[in-house]
Amino acid sequence: MSLGINEIKIILSEHNLLKKIVIGDHDTFHDVTYDSRNVKKNALFFCKGNFKTQYLSMAKDSGASGYVSEKQYDEGNGLTQIIVTDVQKAMSIIGAAFYGYPENNLFIIAYTGTKGKTTSSYFAKSILDYTTNKKTALLSTIDTILGNQSDQKFKSHLTTPESLDIFKYMKTAVDNGMTHMVMEVSSQAYKKNRVYGLKYNIGLFLNISPDHIGPNEHPTFADYLHCKEQLLVNSDTCIINADTDHFSDVYNAAKATTEPENIYLFSDHDKKLLDNRHPDFIFDSVADTINDNKIKLLPNNEKVAKMNLSGEYRIAVAGDYNESNATSAIIATALAGADAQDVKNGLEKVFVPGRMESYNANQNGFVYVDYAHNYASMHALLSFLKKGNPNGKVIVVVGSPGNKGEDRRKGFGMALTENADEAFLTTDDPAFENPEDIIEEIDSYIDHSKVDVHVQLDRRMAIKQAILSGNSNSIIVIAGKGRDPYQKINGVDTPYETDSVVVKNVLKGLENE
Numbered sequence: 001m002s003l004g005i006n007e008i009k010i011i012l013s014e015h016n017l018l019k020k021i022v023i024g025d026h027d028t029f030h031d032v033t034y035d036s037r038n039v040k041k042n043a044l045f046f047c048k049g050n051f052k053t054q055y056l057s058m059a060k061d062s063g064a065s066g067y068v069s070e071k072q073y074d075e076g077n078g079l080t081q082i083i084v085t086d087v088q089k090a091m092s093i094i095g096a097a098f099y100g101y102p103e104n105n106l107f108i109i110a111y112t113g114t115k116g117k118t119t120s121s122y123f124a125k126s127i128l129d130y131t132t133n134k135k136t137a138l139l140s141t142i143d144t145i146l147g148n149q150s151d152q153k154f155k156s157h158l159t160t161p162e163s164l165d166i167f168k169y170m171k172t173a174v175d176n177g178m179t180h181m182v183m184e185v186s187s188q189a190y191k192k193n194r195v196y197g198l199k200y201n202i203g204l205f206l207n208i209s210p211d212h213i214g215p216n217e218h219p220t221f222a223d224y225l226h227c228k229e230q231l232l233v234n235s236d237t238c239i240i241n242a243d244t245d246h247f248s249d250v251y252n253a254a255k256a257t258t259e260p261e262n263i264y265l266f267s268d269h270d271k272k273l274l275d276n277r278h279p280d281f282i283f284d285s286v287a288d289t290i291n292d293n294k295i296k297l298l299p300n301n302e303k304v305a306k307m308n309l310s311g312e313y314r315i316a317v318a319g320d321y322n323e324s325n326a327t328s329a330i331i332a333t334a335l336a337g338a339d340a341q342d343v344k345n346g347l348e349k350v351f352v353p354g355r356m357e358s359y360n361a362n363q364n365g366f367v368y369v370d371y372a373h374n375y376a377s378m379h380a381l382l383s384f385l386k387k388g389n390p391n392g393k394v395i396v397v398v399g400s401p402g403n404k405g406e407d408r409r410k411g412f413g414m415a416l417t418e419n420a421d422e423a424f425l426t427t428d429d430p431a432f433e434n435p436e437d438i439i440e441e442i443d444s445y446i447d448h449s450k451v452d453v454h455v456q457l458d459r460r461m462a463i464k465q466a467i468l469s470g471n472s473n474s475i476i477v478i479a480g481k482g483r484d485p486y487q488k489i490n491g492v493d494t495p496y497e498t499d500s501v502v503v504k505n506v507l508k509g510l511e512n513e
């Protein structure tokens with residue numbers, strides 16, 4: 001693969017990004033990278049983010065022959081220097097060109113929303129695996145799956161990767177024979193222009209509630225919503241949860257670039273629809289107990305009746321909120337070619353790592369490992385579990401991260417007060433904060449007349465104590481980390497075997513006692 005300066009000049013000019021080019025010894029590049037530690041000979045190096053000039057010197061020493069930057073640097077003398085108005089945007093369009101526009105060879109389903117992106121993406125992939133005979137790639141918060149061999153699947157670093165990685169992954173997926181891709185698109189991906197210029201066949205908007213607002217993410221809720229809406233602006237076909245907050249705003253964003261005929265709305269039968277929303281599909285809960293989750297899908301007009309999706313679908317993952325996640329996946333995958341049987345198979349067989357993973361602890365109750373890590377998700381999770389288990393205790397192990405999402409602490413306090421009986425407050429990615437201070441803050445929002453609170457800094461120990469405190473009617477929730485394999489402590493990702501493994505070890509220990 002290679003990319004010449006003339007093509008770069010054309011695409012940057014087309015996007016009005018080019019400020020200046022100084023041609024150096026080489027004007028054709030054989031690799032693209034934003035990390036000086038990975039520079040190959042004749043690479044084009046991008047100076048972005050918290051960049052330091054020594055990275056450019058390092059890149060030059062390692063054989064880079066050009067760089068792209070918003071500023072010209074003496075350290076880059078002798079290299080081809082491409083000076084642009086926005087390096088993140090430039091990186092995305094150059095990345096697409098370098099990898100030969102692999103997105104054109106994939107049917108792309110893209111998800112956004114505050115909650116449910118990962119779960120719904122796994123639902124959609126599971127269904128499409130039947131339709132495409134396992135030729136569906138996945139870019140998710142948990143795993144990146146670019147093929148069916150073991151080395152074509154790995155843990156993701158970000159929900160939505162950097163643009164160069166996205167196009168590289170897409171090219172790899174195409175080379176591996178993949179025809180479809182399901183991807184999560186975070187609001188940060190738009191904020192940082194990681195997906196600049198990328199178009200999706202189908203874009204889905206699940207829901208929005210305040211999250212990711214702070215000095216390092218979005219300055220305001222309006223900015224957060226705006227970034228999320230960009231996914232719809234860049235999609236040929238849009239699917240929107242008609243029950244979402246800020247529906248009118250969201251619908252108008254979709255309508256800006258998509259004809260109403262290509263916008264599909266769905267709604268929960270039990271939710272009262274506001275304004276004049278006319279959902280195309282309505283889902284109705286047939287079973288939403290802890291052991292059985294099933295919906296009935298009802299087409300609501302002629303446009304969608306011909307999709308032949310009317311019927312009942314069992315969902316392998318518990319949680320009433322997963323009914324709307326599943327509905328979104330049904331509509332998206334049907335538009336991508338799935339039939340009702342693929343949908344049935346996919347939803348019945350799906351497994352989502354770290355999301356409502358259940359373990360039978362016998363005389364100690366039932367354990368769920370779940371990723372709920374803010375008020376909206378914790379409230380959705382605990383109210384569902386409490387409703388399904390009115391006579392048993394709901395026991396929750398939870399902590400809150402340091403140096404980010406500080407409002408989550410109050411959210412956890414509130415959600416625990418509303419639906420938990422017992423809480424074990426513990427450590428979860430304390431970063432540079434003292435975990436005891438974080439716990440104290442969560443605790444200050446808990447009503448102690450309703451919740452029995454224990455403090456146990458050691459997360460493994462907290463899980464063990466919570467399980468031991470249960471009886472056969474109890475539900476024990478290990479919340480917030482899912483399958484995160486580390487604790488972020490003082491800037492270091494300290495390895496952690498994951499909540500799922502800790503639970504399994506505790507249960508094994510109990511069996512052997």
Ligand SMILES: CC(=O)N[C@H]1[C@@H](OP(=O)(O)OP(=O)(O)OC[C@H]2O[C@@H](n3ccc(=O)[nH]c3=O)[C@H](O)[C@@H]2O)O[C@H](CO)[C@@H](O)[C@@H]1O[C@H](C)C(=O)N[C@@H](C)C(=O)N[C@H](CCC(=O)O)C(=O)O
Pocket residue numbers: 034035036037047048049050051052055157158159160161162186187188189192212216217
């Ligand atoms: C805010 C943001 O987008 N930050 C991301 C961004 O940071 P950055 O560009 O400032 O990079 P940096 O790590 O500070 O380094 C600066 C540059 O120098 C380079 N470098 C660095 C060291 C070196 O020796 N040589 C070198 O060339 C780096 O490769 C980088 O290009 O690029 C880095 C990788 O290139 C990411 O790791 C980092 O993600 C941060 C850590 C992160 O986790 N961000 C979160 C907020 C995020 O994006 N989350 C969303 C999900 C949340 C949601 O649902 O909205 C996500 O999509 O994951």
Ligand SMILES: Nc1ncnc2c1ncn2[C@@H]1O[C@H](COP(=O)(O)OP(=O)(O)OP(=O)(O)O)[C@@H](O)[C@H]1O
Pocket residue numbers: 113114115116117118119120141159206207321322324325354355356370371372373376377378380381
């Ligand atoms: N539609 C939903 N509404 C509310 N809560 C949900 C919904 N779907 C999932 N959840 C809860 O939120 C948690 C996170 O779900 P998931 O990972 O699918 O969402 P996400 O959008 O990828 O989240 P994040 O951006 O935080 O990674 C789940 O473990 C569950 O507790």
